[in-house]
Amino acid sequence: MSTYSVSDTTAAAAPRAAVTFANLSGSYGVGLAASLVWLAFGVSCLYWPDVGDWSRTSSLGIGAIVIAAFVLFGTFSADYLGNAGQALRKRAPWLVAFGAFVTLWEVATAKFAWLPLPFFPPPQSILEVYTDDLPKLLDSVFASIKLQLGGYIIGATVGFITGVSIGWSQKIGYWVHPVLRFIGPLPATAWLPIAFFTFPSSWSASTFLIALATGFPVTVLTWSGVASVSRAYYDVARTLGAKPSFLVLKVAIPAALPHVFVGLFMGLGSSFAVLVVAEMIGVKAGLGWYLQWAQGWAAYANMYAALIVMSLLCSGAITLLFRTRDRLLVWQKGVVKW
């Protein structure tokens, strides 16, 4: 006979109790904690009086309690909710942490003013910005997207074509390379003063600057991508009857694409910086301008609200770029994690 310990037999004798307890402390437990934390957030909003004058405190409190109810419901019916249930279960620890953070934030600002007030607005004042100042905020979002997208697409296209040309043709490289070395490393924002008086409108000047900021990394990485394509690929294609156009379009470009995406990613980062600066200085629209305007009026809640939106937009843009890359480069294992 095999030997077995006492704990084995007790576990076997009381399987029901063991399973329930495991569930409470495991997958259900975290969900339950998340629900409780959000309930605490809601109660903290409603229980203590505000130290200032904010109109959305009770809506925020009720909203938090609704979230707590949803989390509670979702936790115990996760098995029947398919993907949504699994996603909730996976993110439950984050819900706990985030709920605790907003509760602390609420208490430290709106209720007891531990943090100095105009500079640290409470959550309800940010909610207030999203509800009451929505039209202006949305206008700014659209203005930013329009400017960013236009400049980025122009910069990426020009950069890509330039990169392929200098990677492929030594003659073009001879002329473009020194210009690239001279102008490229200059931060695009250094052109701001010149751009704003040489271009007919501040909008076109900003588009140019964003394109410039995007174009440089895209050019350099496309170029090095094309230049580093193994000669063997060209030999193979040539013996199979490929003409030069085939070598560029079907060999050099696909082989360089992983590099190109690194360039597009870097270009995206530096173009965000230019976008915000350009909007703060010249363009009278967009999230950068909104930030500047909010600071002028000491409307700190509006600044935080705009910052959150901006962060979501930038992060969304990078996610979109990486999704595109993963789709185009399925043949490759992921190189840069996002």
Added chain:
Amino acid sequence: MVVQSAAEAISYPAVGAELDVEGVSHAFDIDGAVLPVLDNVNLSIAPGEFVALLGPSGCGKSTLLRLVAGLEKPRSGSLREDEVRISGPHPSRVVVFQDPTLFPWRSVWGNVALGLEAQGILKAQRHRVDAVIELVGLSSFRNAYPHQLSGGMAQRVALARALVNDPKILVLDEPLGKLDSLTRIAMQAELVALWQRKGFTTLLVTHDVEEALVLANRVIVLSDRPARIKADIAVARPYPRHRGDPYLAELRKQILGLLGLEATW
């Protein structure tokens, strides 16, 4: 030395092209110094013949293949395919390199289709791609990407990519050199079967004396760099050949002697 035209011994279907190498010399410029690699090479290969080039490492075998493929032009002399001077690459002479050099961004199907696509005839000829993938036994991998293939499978794809063009001359640059020995033996048999079935002229560069003797009906032994033809040996044995065949063993001894390795026998 056995010098005999193998074409007399076996007759071939008239698919392969004749290949003539006439007085070809070639050299490379390395840091201003001229490095001769081929020295007055003369070689005539009959249509459908399977010729193996054997020689010490770095002697210029692969350079000769590049000249045959048209990837480079010789410093002097000329190469002709069916009496037409070779002036550049052409899909009638396809090379299979030691590395499969599959395009990693293309699936197996896309890699095999490469030649037809480059020549602009893929749309009308898609069935040829399917047929040749079937021929090398990779039908169930047609949508796989190169990183999902084993070494032997990748080399089969490279072979299929060459064969889809119905080459008149198949140029093989140590195509089995990097495979493990079991895969290698299996692929040698496949190669012979393909060659017998299709009838193309084959020029194989290899380091492996045994491989040359099992596959080719003529073995050319080259000297050290700059390469000259040291011996031209007919292997008059029917296929499939057996590695233990005493006739082949005798030739092997003779060839190793020519390569200065008689002591290893």
